[in-house]
Amino acid sequence: MAFLTDGDGPDRPTVMLAHGAGAAMDSDFMAHMAALLATHGLRVVRFEFGYMAQRRSGGSKRPPPKVALLQEEYRAAVEALSCDGPLFIGGKSMGGRVASLIADDLFAAGTITGLVCLGYPFHPIGKPETLRTAHLAALQTPALICQGTRDPFGTREEVAGYALSDRISLHWLEDGDHDLKPRKRVSGLSHEDNLADAASAVASWTGRVR
Numbered sequence: 514m515a516f517l518t519d520g521d522g523p524d525r526p527t528v529m530l531a532h533g534a535g536a537a538m539d540s541d542f543m544a545h546m547a548a549l550l551a552t553h554g555l556r557v558v559r560f561e562f563g564y565m566a567q568r569r570s571g572g573s574k575r576p577p578p579k580v581a582l583l584q585e586e587y588r589a590a591v592e593a594l595s596c597d598g599p600l601f602i603g604g605k606s607m608g609g610r611v612a613s614l615i616a617d618d619l620f621a622a623g624t625i626t627g628l629v630c631l632g633y634p635f636h637p638i639g640k641p642e643t644l645r646t647a648h649l650a651a652l653q654t655p656a657l658i659c660q661g662t663r664d665p666f667g668t669r670e671e672v673a674g675y676a677l678s679d680r681i682s683l684h685w686l687e688d689g690d691h692d693l694k695p696r697k698r699v700s701g702l703s704h705e706d707n708l709a710d711a712a713s714a715v716a717s718w719t720g721r722v723r
Contacts, residue, residue, distance in 0.1 A: 514593045515566075517559040520551035524597040526719055527556045528629055531587060531608025534577050537565050542692055543605060545708055546631065553716030556598070560590045562608075583611045591624065599723040603629030606666070606691065610634055610645060613656070620654040627722045628656040629715055632691045635667030635675065644675070652678040657718045659711040661689020684714040 517538055528550060532538045538559040547557040562583055564575050577583060591602065602612040602625050609630030619625040636643050656678075662669040662685050669685055677683075686707040688695035693711055695702040 514560060514590055516590075516594065517547070518556065519547040520554070520556035522556060522598075523595050525554065525556040526599045526601070526626075526723060527558055527594070527596050528601045528603065528715065528719065529558045529560070529590065529594065529612075530629075530631075531560060531562065531590075531604030531611060532565065533604070533606035533608055533632075536605075537561060537568070546605075546712060549708060549712035550715060553712060555716060555719065558594060562586050577607065580611060580614065583607075584615050587611050587615055588619075591619065599626040599719070601625060601627045601629050601719055601722075603631065605631045606634050609658075613652070614648060616654040616656070617648075617652060625654070627719065628652075628654050629719070630656065630658045631711065632664060632693060633658045633660060633667060635672060638665045641671060646675050646677065649681060650676045650678060652680050654680060655722045656681045657684060657715060658682070659684045659686060659693065659714060661686045661691065661693045661695075661707070663688060664691050666691055682718060684711065684718075686711060 532543055538561045543559055547559060550557045563586060564577055603609045604612055613628055616628045635646055686693045687702060688700035689707050693707045694704040695707055697703055
């Protein structure tokens with residue numbers, strides 16, 4: 514399995530990030546966030562699900578497979594990684610959701626220390642009644658979700674009404690969309706401001722948990 518790594522040394526705290534449904538592990542968002550996290554002393558490892566990797570070799574632009582298969586691929590990535598320090602798993606959107614579905618098993622086994630989600634897809638766009646939160650109510654793994662306040666997959670107002678485990682911490686990015694991007698004319702903030710804020714929050718939180 515191919516990894517992209519930012520930050521030196523396998524003994525540093527490692528954050529493993531999987532990509533979202535439509536953008537690869539080297540997308541602008543993923544690359545920028547990895548670089549920002551590395552400046553905080555974290556080792557950031559990115560990997561790609563099989564369906565996305567196939568696109569690089571001329572494969573068709575297929576949608577993601579069933580989430581059960583993605584869970585197995587994520588487990589395989591964890592097993593393939595050499596990691597001497599604390600390991601946090603997570604990802605962008607779908608990648609974070611898949612990580613959240615396997616987190617408790619890995620946490621109970623002592624394999625991971627926590628979970629980091631960047632823009633969690635609490636529900637499909639336009640379908641707020643179709644929640645992806647059942648497993649989050651009983652989550653035992655320490656978790657941090659960085660979410661834009663106007664994310665169409667789960668706004669601040671919507672998430673306030675969800676039953677979430679007390680192991681989950683929420684860090685809100687003001688006026689951020691699903692990529693944490695704010696409207697500068699509304700918030701006075703830039704995309705860089707919110708990404709830097711999220712990276713700082715992740716670094717601070719991982720420091721407290723381990």
